Amino acid sequence: MIKDGDFVAIFNSIHRVMEAERLLKDKQLKILLIPAPRALAADCGLAIRYAEDVRGEVEGTLAAAGLLPRDLYRKNGDSFEKIGEEQ
C-alpha cells in the first residue's frame, strides 16, 4: 500500500485529515487516505499517502489552507524516515 519513496502525512485530528483529503481531491491530486502505519503514532489512526511527483502541489495546497500535517515521513525500505516537524 505504501511504496518506497512515498510520503505519509500524519495529522493531529480526524477533522484535519478529512478536510485535507477533501481539499486535495477537489484539486484532483493523486492522494490516498490510509490507515496510519503502526510504526507511526497517529492520534486519529489515519494518514495521507502521496508520491514524489505530486509532493509540491500537495504540500503547497495544505500550507495555503493552514492544514500542514503534524509529521511527515518518507518510506525508505522497511522503515519511515521523518522529514516533517510538528507545526
Next chain:
Amino acid sequence: MNNLDVRGMACPLPVVQVKRALEAAQGAELRVLLDDGAPRENVKRFAQGRGYRVQEEQLEGGFAFTITGPGTPTAREAAPAAAVAAGPTVMLIGSDRMGDGPEDLGRLLMKNFIMTLLDLSELPDRIFFVNTGVLLAVEGSEVVETLNELGNRGVEVLSCGICLDFFKKKESLAAGGVTNMFTIAETMLNARSVLRP
C-alpha cells in the same frame, strides 16, 4: 498427489483455487500448473506464507509447482477442534459505510477498516459485498487495490450480482467476482462465524 490446473485464470482466482485444493488435500502433496507472472508470484507467496514448501519447475508455456506441507497453522486452525466449528469465516459488508452517523465519517471508517485488514495475520475466508457495499468493489473505489491484494492472500471477494445490477455497476466490477444469494445464504449458514463490520 493431487493435481490442479489454474492456467489461463486471472488473479486472484489461482490463489483461491490453490487455497481450496490445499484445504481439501489435508496435507497431501499438490501439483499446480500455472502461468508465469502474477499467478506464479502470488501463489508462491501465498503458499510459502502459510508454511508450505514450494518446488518450481519451468514448463513450456508456464510453471509447475509441487506444494508440500503441512502448512503452519494459523492461530484459529491451531485452536482445539472443539473450540471452533467447521466452516469458513465470512465477512458480510452490507454498506459502503461503517456504523451510524455522518456519511463521510462512515465511508472513511469502512475504507480504513478494509485497508487495515492487510495488516492482520488472521483474515476471513470470504468477504461478501451486498447493497451499497458492492460500491467498494467497483471502479473508482479507493479500496480496489486492497481487495485485490486480499484476493492474492487467499480471501474470496464476492459481490452480489443483484446489487451490482441495481446500481448499474455490473460492467465496472474491479475486484473479486460476482455471486448470488444462494451462495451467500448457504455460505453464511455453514460459516463458523459471520462478521458484519
